[in-house]
Amino acid sequence: xxxxxxxxxxxxxVKEISYYESKYPERNLPEGAIVTRFAxxxxxxxHVGGIMQCVINRQLTNQTNGVLLLRIEDTDQKREIENGIxxxxxxxxxxxxxxxxxxxxxxxxxxxxxxxKQSSRGEIYRAYAKxxxxxxxxxxxxxxxxxxxEMRQKQESLKIRTGYYGIWAKYRNLPIENAIEKIxxxxxxxxxxxxxxxxxxxxxxxxxxxxxxxxxxxDQDIVIIKADGLPTYHFAHAVDDHLMRVTHVIRSDExxxxxPLHLELFQTLGFKTPKYCHYAPILKEEDGKKRKISKRKxxxxxxxxxxxEGIPAAAVCEYLMNIGNSNFESWRRANPDKPMxxxxxxxxxxxxxxxxxxxxxxxxxxxxxxxxYTAEKIYTDSLEWAKRYDAxxxxxxxxxxxxxxxxxxxxxGNVKPRKDIAKWSDIKNSILYMFDDKFEENNEExxxxxxxxxxxxxxxxxxxxxxxxxPEDDKQAWFDKIKDLAESLEYAxxxxxxxxxxxxxxxxxxxxxxxxxxxxxxxxxxPDLYEIMQIIGKxxxxxxxxxxx
RNA sequence: GGCCCCUUGGUCAAGCGGUUAAGACGCAGCCCUCUCAAGGCUGAGUGAUGGGUUCGAUUCCCGUAGGGGUCACCA
Numbered sequence: 067x068x069x070x071x072x073x074x075x076x077x078x079x080v081k082e083i084s085y086y087e088s089k090y091p092e093r094n095l096p097e098g099a100i101v102t103r104f105a106x107x108x109x110x111x112x113h114v115g116g117i118m119q120c121v122i123n124r125q126l127t128n129q130t131n132g133v134l135l136l137r138i139e140d141t142d143q144k145r146e147i148e149n150g151i152x153x154x155x156x157x158x159x160x161x162x163x164x165x166x167x168x169x170x171x172x173x174x175x176x177x178x179x180x181x182x183k184q185s186s187r188g189e190i191y192r193a194y195a196k197x198x199x200x201x202x203x204x205x206x207x208x209x210x211x212x213x214x215x216e217m218r219q220k221q222e223s224l225k226i227r228t229g230y231y232g233i234w235a236k237y238r239n240l241p242i243e244n245a246i247e248k249i250x251x252x253x254x255x256x257x258x259x260x261x262x263x264x265x266x267x268x269x270x271x272x273x274x275x276x277x278x279x280x281x282x283x284x285d286q287d288i289v290i291i292k293a294d295g296l297p298t299y300h301f302a303h304a305v306d307d308h309l310m311r312v313t314h315v316i317r318s319d320e321x322x323x324x325x326p327l328h329l330e331l332f333q334t335l336g337f338k339t340p341k342y343c344h345y346a347p348i349l350k351e352e353d354g355k356k357r358k359i360s361k362r363k364x365x366x367x368x369x370x371x372x373x374x375e376g377i378p379a380a381a382v383c384e385y386l387m388n389i390g391n392s393n394f395e396s397w398r399r400a401n402p403d404k405p406m407x408x409x410x411x412x413x414x415x416x417x418x419x420x421x422x423x424x425x426x427x428x429x430x431x432x433x434x435x436x437x438x439y440t441a442e443k444i445y446t447d448s449l450e451w452a453k454r455y456d457a458x459x460x461x462x463x464x465x466x467x468x469x470x471x472x473x474x475x476x477x478x479g480n481v482k483p484r485k486d487i488a489k490w491s492d493i494k495n496s497i498l499y500m501f502d503d504k505f506e507e508n509n510e511e512x513x514x515x516x517x518x519x520x521x522x523x524x525x526x527x528x529x530x531x532x533x534x535x536x537p538e539d540d541k542q543a544w545f546d547k548i549k550d551l552a553e554s555l556e557y558a559x560x561x562x563x564x565x566x567x568x569x570x571x572x573x574x575x576x577x578x579x580x581x582x583x584x585x586x587x588x589x590x591x592x593p594d595l596y597e598i599m600q601i602i603g604k605x606x607x608x609x610x611x612x613x614x615x
Numbered sequence: 616g617g618c619c620c621c622u623u624g625g626u627c628a629a630g631c632g633g634u635u636a637a638g639a640c641g642c643a644g645c646c647c648u649c650u651c652a653a654g655g656c657u658g659a660g661u662g663a664u665g666g667g668u669u670c671g672a673u674u675c676c677c678g679u680a681g682g683g684g685u686c687a688c689c690a
Contacts, residue, residue, distance in 0.1 A: 107690055142689050211688075218687095227617060228686065256688055265618095281619065292688040299690050323619060323685040346621080346683085356682065388639090392628050395639055417628080419621045420683075427627070427640045437653080477652085486652040496652095515650085548649075560648065579649040591651035 069200050072242050075249055076206060076257070077196040080189055090179050090309045093133070100132035102314045103307070104158070104165070107139045108150025112157045113367045114359065114423065115318065115348050118386040120163045122345075123316060125387070125411040127166070132313070136168030137306060138183040141296040151183075157369050161379045179310045184302050191297040194305050194335060195257050195290055203262075203334050204290060206245050206255040207237040227265070230258065231285045238287055257291035259301070263330055271325050274314070274343040275416045284326035300327055308337040316413070319344040343413050346420035348389065359423055366425055376451040376490025380406075381432035388431070389423075391415045402438070429488040437485040441475035444487070448474075451490040459494040462501055469601075473500045476597045484593060499587040500598070502606065514584050516577045520614070526555065526581045527611040537604050541596045552578045586610055 093101060102123050106116060127134040136158075138151055152171045158164075167177025175182045198204035207230075209217075214230070221228045237245075238260060249255065263283030270280050290301035297305070307315055322344050332339040350359040350367075359367045366372075372382050384406060387394045397409050436444065445463065452460035463470045474497075477484035487493055498504040517523060534547040549559040552575045558564035564574035583595050586607060592598060599607060 105690090109690090139690060145689070207688095214688090222616085225616070258688095276620075279619070286686090289688050294688080296688095298688070302690095318684095319620075320684055320690095325619090344620095349683085351626090358683085389627075392639090395627085396629095399639085421627060424626050424640070430640055433652090482653070484652060485654090545649075552649095562648085574649085576649045583650065589651085593651070595649070 069202055069242065072206075072246055073196045073199040075246055076199060077192045080193040080196050083193050083197045086190055086193060086309055090311065093311045095133070096131050098130050100126045100130045100314050101135075101310070101312050102127060102132070102316050103135045103137050103168070103310065103312055105137040105139050105306075105317075106154055107142065107145060108147065108154065109145045110147055110150065110153070110361070112154055112369055113361045114369065114382075114386070115367075117158065117161050117163075117369060117382065118348065118390065119316065119318075119345075120158050120161065121383050121386050122390050122411060122413075124163045125407065125409070126314070126316075126413070128407055129410060133166045135177060135179070135310060135312075136165040136182065137310070138169050138185075139299065139302065140183060140185045141292075141299070141302060143185070143294070143296075160369070160373070161383055184306070185296065187302075187306070188295060190309065191291065191302060191305055192295075195297075195301070198259065198290070198334065199257070201334075203260045204257055205238060205240070205260055206249065207258045207287075207289075208240075208248055208253050208255045209236055210254075229286045231261070231265075231287060235287045254293060256289050256293050258287040259290050259331065259334075261285050261287050261327075261330060262334075263326065269326060269329070271329065271342070273322070273325075274341050274413045275345055276319070276322070276418055279322065279325070281323075281326045284330050286327065288327060300324060300331060303328060304331040304335055304337060307340055308332070308335070312340050314343055314413075315340045316343040316345070318347045320347070343416075345390075345416050346418060349420040349422045351422050356420065356422060358420075364423075366423060373451075374455060374491075376448070376455070376492075377428065377432050377488070378435060378447065381428065381435045384435065385428045385431045387411070389417075389421045392417070433485050433488040436487045437483045441471045441478050444474045444478075444493075445471050448490045448493055455491070456494060462494070462497075462504070472601050473497050476593045476601070486593070499589060499592075500601065502609075505588070505610070508588055510588055512584050512588055513590055515580050515590055516573055517581050522555075523581055523585070524614045526551070526578060527585055527614050529554070530582060531604075531608060531611060535599070535604065535607070537600065544596050544599075548579055548582070549575050585614060 093099075095101070104116070104120050104123060106112065112120075123134050126132065136155070138154075140146055140150075149172060151169050155165075155170060167175075167179060168182040169175045181187050195204055209230075213236075217230075217234060218228045221234070235258075237258070261284055263285040265282045265285045267283045268280050269283055270278055272278050288300055289298050291297055303315075306312075325342060328342075329339060348359045349356045350364050352363075361367045372379065384394070384398070387406060387409065391409075391411055393415065394409055394411075401408070439447070445467065449460065449463045452463060486496065498508065514523060517526070530548075530551055534551050536543075536547070539547065552573075553559050555578070556572045557578055558567075558571040558574040561574045561576055564571050579595060580590065583592055584590060586595075586598065586602065602610075
C-alpha cells in the first residue's frame with residue numbers, strides 16, 4: 067500500500083505532468099515581455115473594475131510585446147449564466163480591447179495554451195493533483211460539510227483560528243490503507259493539499275504594486291479538488307498560470323491574503339512563481355464611508371451605464387488609465403494628440419489605496435476627448451448612440467446629414483474647439499433650436515434678459531433684418547453691424563463704454579445681441595451667434611423674428 | 616476576533632528627512648472687442664491621532680483611532 071496506489075485509485079486515467087509541461091513550453095518572447103490574463107467568471111457583465119484591469123493589462127502587454135489572454139474561470143457551475151463568455155468578450159471589445167489568446171465566444175478559442183475555459187481543463191488539474199498525492203502533498207479528505215461546520219463552530223467558541231490545519235486536519239494523517247478502503251467503500255471525499263507551512267513562521271513577499279508584505283506561512287490544508295471533480299480557484303490559479311506561462315498575475319487586492327497559500331502551491335508543484343501585482347479596487351463613497359463599487363448598487367459600476375449615457379469608451383479608458391497611473395494626466399497634457407497606447411504605464415506607480423470613482427472628472431475627460439473630434443465623427447458616433455437610445459435625436463440627425471454636420475461644426479475644427487459636449491445624451495437639448503419643428507414645439511417663454519419692452523424688441527429685430535443683416539458679411543463686419551444698430555438706438559457700441567457712463571445709454575451691444583439671440587433660439591446662452599445665423603439662413607430668421615411683428 | 620493592507624485639501628494625487636506641501640477635477644472671483652462652453656489669471660481648501668528618532672519630520676520607528684480586505688467543496 068503506497069501513495070502511488072492511492073493516487074491511481076483516485077485518478078486512474080490521467081497523463082503524467084511531464085506531458086503538459088512539454089505541451090505548453092516556455093513562450094519565446096522578447097526580454098521583459100509581460101504575459102498576463104483577464105480571468106473572470108462568466109457570471110454577468112464585466113464592471114468598471116474589470117475594464118480597468120483590461121485597460122492596464124492591454125497597455126502593459128502592448129508596450130512589452132507580451133500576451134494578453136482571456137481565461138474563463140467557470141469552476142463554480144452554480145453561478146454561471148447564459149452567454150456569459152460572449153458578454154465578456156463583447157463588453158471588453160466595446161472599450162477597444164481584444165485578447166491575443168483565449169476564449170472568443172461560448173465554445174471557441176484561439177491560442178496554443180488552451181483550453182482557456184477551466185471547465186475544459188479537468189484532466190489537467192487531475193494530473194497535477196495526482197502528482198501531489200504521489201508526492202504525499204495531497205490527500206483525500208472524508209469530512210462532511212456538517213462535520214466541517216461543527217469544527218468551525220468549535221474553533222470559534224475556543225477563540226482560535228478557524229480552518230483545516232494542524233490537529234484539526236482530521237484526515238491529513240489517515241493511513242493510506244484506510245483511505246483506500248474508504249474510497250473503495252464509496253465514501254465521498256474531496257482532495258486537500260497537505261501544507262508543510264507553520265503559522266509561527268513569517269515569510270516576506272514582494273508585491274509589484276504593494277511592495278514588501280510579511281505574513282505568517284500558510285498552514286491550511288485547503289481543498290484543491292472539489293466533490294464535483296473541478297479544482298478550487300487556488301489550485302486552478304497555480305496550474306493555469308504556470309501552464310499558460312503567465313509572468314504577471316495582476317488582480318484585485320482581495321487576493322493578497324491568499325499569497326502565502328499560492329506561494330506554497332507554486333513551490334510544491336515545482337512552478338516558478340509569477341510576479342504578483344495586487345491593485346486596490348475602485349471605490350464608491352456612501353454615507354461618508356468608502357466601499358467597493360458594486361454592480362448592484364452603483365449604476366456607474368456597470369459598463370452599460372456608459373453606453374446608455376453616451377460617454378465614449380475612449381473617455382472611460384483614459385479616465386481609468388488616470389486612476390491607474392495618475393501621471394497619465396500630465397502626459398496627456400503634454401501629448402494631446404498621441405494615442406493612449408504610447409503612454410508608458412508602470413505597475414509600480416499604481417496607488418496602494420483605492421480611489422473613489424469620480425463621475426464629474428470622467429465627464430471632464432470626456433469633454434476634452436469629444437472636443438478633439440471632427441463634426442463628422444460627432445455626427446457618426448452620436449447617431450450610433452441615438453439609434454439605440456434616442457429615436458427623436460436619431461430622426462433629427464438622419465433627416466439631413468449635411469445640415470447636422472454643419473450644426474456640430476459650430477466653433478469646431480479650429481485651434482480652440484468648442485468644449486461643451488461631455489456625452490451624447492447632452493446633445494439633443496443643445497441643438498434643438500437649430501431644427502424648426504423642434505423650435506416651434508418648444509413651449510418655453512422667450513426670456514429676454516435686459517430689454518423687455520415689446521416695441522423695443524420689435525424695433526430691434528425689424529431694423530436688424532431690414533437694414534443691417536447681410537449673410538455675405540464676415541464675422542467682423544457682422545458684429546460691426548450689430549454695433550451700428552446698437553448705436554442707432556442709443557445703446558453703447560462697446561460694453562466698456564457703457565460701463566464707464568451707464569447713464570448716457572439705454573444699454574450696450576450685448577443687450578442688443580441678446581435680443582437677437584433669444585428671438586432666434588429661445589436661449590440666452592448659445593454658441594457663436596454669427597455661425598448660428600449663417601446656418602439658419604435669412605429666410606428662417608425672418609420667420610422666427612416675424613413672431614414679434 | 617486572528618492575519619494583512621491603507622490613511623496628504625470635497626475628489627484623484629505629486630513628494631521619497633530641509634519644499635512658500637506640485638498638478639488635475641470641482642468650487643469662488645476677475646479677465647477675455649455679445650451670451651454660454653472653453654481659455655487665461657487669482658483665490659479658498661490638505662499630510663487621521665499620540666509618542667519617539669533627528670539640528671530638522673508629510674517623509675523613518677512605535678502605539679492609538681478610522682477605513683478596507685480576508686478567514687468556503689465562491690471566485
